[in-house]
Amino acid sequence: xxxxxxxxxMVIIFSLLLTSCSKEKENDSIVYNISLTATEGGVAFFExxxxxxxxxxxxxxxxxxxxxxxxxxxxxxxxxxxxxxxxTSLSYDLLVEENMxxxxxxxxxxxxxxxxxxxxxxxxxxxxxVGATSPEETGTYYAWGETVxxxxxxxSSYSWWDNRMDYxxxxxxxxxxxxxxxxxxxxxxxxxxxxxxxxxxxMPTHAEQDELLNDCFWEWTMLNGVYGYRVTGPNGKSIxxxxxxxxxxxxxxNIGLSGYYWSNxxxxxxxxxxxxxxxxxxxxxxxxxxxxxxxxxxxxxCE
Numbered sequence: 660x661x662x663x664x665x666x667x668x669m670v671i672i673f674s675l676l677l678t679s680c681s682k683e684k685e686n687d688s689i690v691y692n693i694s695l696t697a698t699e700g701g702v703a704f705f706e707x708x709x710x711x712x713x714x715x716x717x718x719x720x721x722x723x724x725x726x727x728x729x730x731x732x733x734x735x736x737x738x739x740x741x742x743x744x745x746x747t748s749l750s751y752d753l754l755v756e757e758n759m760x761x762x763x764x765x766x767x768x769x770x771x772x773x774x775x776x777x778x779x780x781x782x783x784x785x786x787x788x789v790g791a792t793s794p795e796e797t798g799t800y801y802a803w804g805e806t807v808x809x810x811x812x813x814x815s816s817y818s819w820w821d822n823r824m825d826y827x828x829x830x831x832x833x834x835x836x837x838x839x840x841x842x843x844x845x846x847x848x849x850x851x852x853x854x855x856x857x858x859x860x861x862m863p864t865h866a867e868q869d870e871l872l873n874d875c876f877w878e879w880t881m882l883n884g885v886y887g888y889r890v891t892g893p894n895g896k897s898i899x900x901x902x903x904x905x906x907x908x909x910x911x912x913n914i915g916l917s918g919y920y921w922s923n924x925x926x927x928x929x930x931x932x933x934x935x936x937x938x939x940x941x942x943x944x945x946x947x948x949x950x951x952x953x954x955x956x957x958x959x960x961c962e
Contacts, residue, residue, distance in 0.1 A: 691714070691759070692714050693758075694761070695711045700727060700730075706723070706750070707722070723763070733764075733854075736761060737764055771785070771959075773959070774786040775961050776898050777894065779894030783962070785860065787958075795882045812909075817951065830925050833927075852957055862923035863958070867960055875893070880899075902938075905955050906953065919937050920955060
């Protein structure tokens with residue numbers, strides 16, 4: 660009887676040791692190396708860490724911070740080997756999942772190619788789009804609140820979207836859509852006109868676009884072979900808005916048929932959207948159908 664009791668006790672002790680070892684193994688985290696580098700035009704560093712390379716356990720977050728030089732803009736955070744930014748925010752919380760090289764890219768500020776056109780409204784309007792050098796040129800397409808042109812316009816590549824949780828991480832007024840911060844208009848760092856052109860240029864507000872729609876004369880016409888609207892202000896001066904279409908994924912749509920231009924204003928009724936002007940050959944007005952990740956063009960304003 661004692662023999663069996665002793666054997667039974669040894670089995671229990673052995674089982675406890677195995678369980679203890681198993682738990683200890685489960686609690687051991689794999690450590691990965693995260694390296695940081697920066698292109699010409701700025702500096703980057705890890706918040707609360709010194710050096711450009713750190714070791715961190717899997718599942719943890721490290722924060723990388725970028726600072727552009729005076730004549731440069733921050734272009735985005737990129738993983739080595741990828742040409743799609745993982746974030747365009749100056750501060751980026753990186754989830755540690757593998758060994759990674761994170762690159763902070765900077766771009767020299769462009770001198771605005773546009774003229775200021777006084778239409779007799781509350782602000783002056785640019786004579787061309789961001790990324791263009793003449794009124795009829797399309798320019799560059801941007802997701803709302805991003806300052807970098809991309810190869811793929813989708814929620815999965817959108818800066819203010821958490822792919823793991825499927826919700827918005829910034830510019831949100833309703834917890835049904837994401838993390839509420841009650842920001843309803845873009846900050847300067849997320850305004851592509853401000854970041855690329857500087858000198859007082861910015862994206863128009865909802866009210867300023869509404870003024871353009873309601874206080875000006877709109878005429879569908881052609882400029883140098885490009886369809887669009889000539890918009891004439893109360894004082895008789897005008898600008899030309901080309902029918903630029905839009906981008907979803909890696910494709911272009913409706914170029915020459917319709918135009919879509921972002922405001923800097925969030926759609927507070929549906930936080931997945933932002934407000935924009937839309938027009939075609941027989942109509943013009945407000946659009947609320949396309950979501951924030953879609954690539955639209957920008958026509959800046961200046962005080």
